[in-house]
Amino acid sequence: MRHVYECPMRWADLDLLGHVNNVAHVDVLQEARIDMLRRRGSAHGATDDAPAPLTRGSVVVRLEVGYVAPLRLRRHVRVEMWVSEVRAGAFTIDYEVTAGRSSSDDPERDVVLRARTLLAPYDFDADRPRRLTGAERDGLSAFLEPGEPVRRARPGPPDAVWSEVPCAVRFSDVDVFGHVNNVAYVELFQEARIKTFSELTAGLPDDTPPLSVVVARTELDYLRPVLFRAEPYAVRTRVAEVGRTSFVLASELVDPEAPADTAVMARARVVVVGFDPEAQRAAAPPPAYVEALRARLVRADPA
Known part of the structure; x- marks a missing residue:
């Protein structure tokens, strides 16, 4: 049923x-x-x-x-x-x-x-x-149609290159239980993704064609409740994969004031696809954007 x-x-x-x-x-x-x-x-x-x-x-x-x-x-x-x-x-x-x-x-x-x-x-x-x-x-x-079990994501590599942006919680993000609602997490990751991508591509030449993208897939693991407060949280994002028409961004919502072992509140993995608005179909992003993304795939040198 x-x-x-x-x-x-x-x-x-x-x-x-x-x-x-x-x-x-x-x-x-x-x-x-x-x-x-x-x-x-x-x-x-x-x-x-x-x-x-x-x-x-x-x-x-x-x-x-x-x-x-x-x-x-x-x-x-x-x-x-x-x-x-x-x-x-x-x-x-x-x-x-x-x-x-x-x-x-x-x-x-x-x-x-x-x-x-x-x-x-x-x-x-x-x-x-x-x-x-x-x-x-x-x-x-009564509604059971057996399927594959859900498997939670694992943490990313410890030596990844992260870009971090502050992320403030609004009062309207909070549900009746006093926690940030599960939908609001997706919006917070979206806000951080847009800001991070703007930073990653800020140095591109002025004649670089505009980029249009759509989200193809979102995976999100909720690890700890996020509460409403005046101090912002932070979202750190890394480039996980770069393909011909798509790329993958992995993000973590963190509490900068918490100990390192409990700082991560949620993890997200988002597949983003280049999009041609006129043809209404997937399209390869301009090469300058692809190069900027591939540059972020290089991991930082171990400390």
């Missing part, structure tokens, strides 16, 4: 290319997930054939998003959801987003995004993870 949610879109969801921004897509996934958990089992009592109320007691541990095609503004997008794995202390929800009222039986449907989230039940009163209850496991199993 799959849960289906039709999420209304907003004009503010668009980016400079007129596409729905990659962060807005993640917000759609959150809206759909909350709808699934809330409708199938409310805080005032779950039924025997519905999940228990996990909307108020679960956190996102890992996010994987593959952007299949650009999406322009429309009234709504259709999100299909199912559970691909249930563990003792975690569960995985898979998503498929289509641009309209299409059926999963239609091979020609317009799929724009596929995603997965690994979630863990959490006791916010005790501020610690907990195990799924029997009722929660049974309810989630």
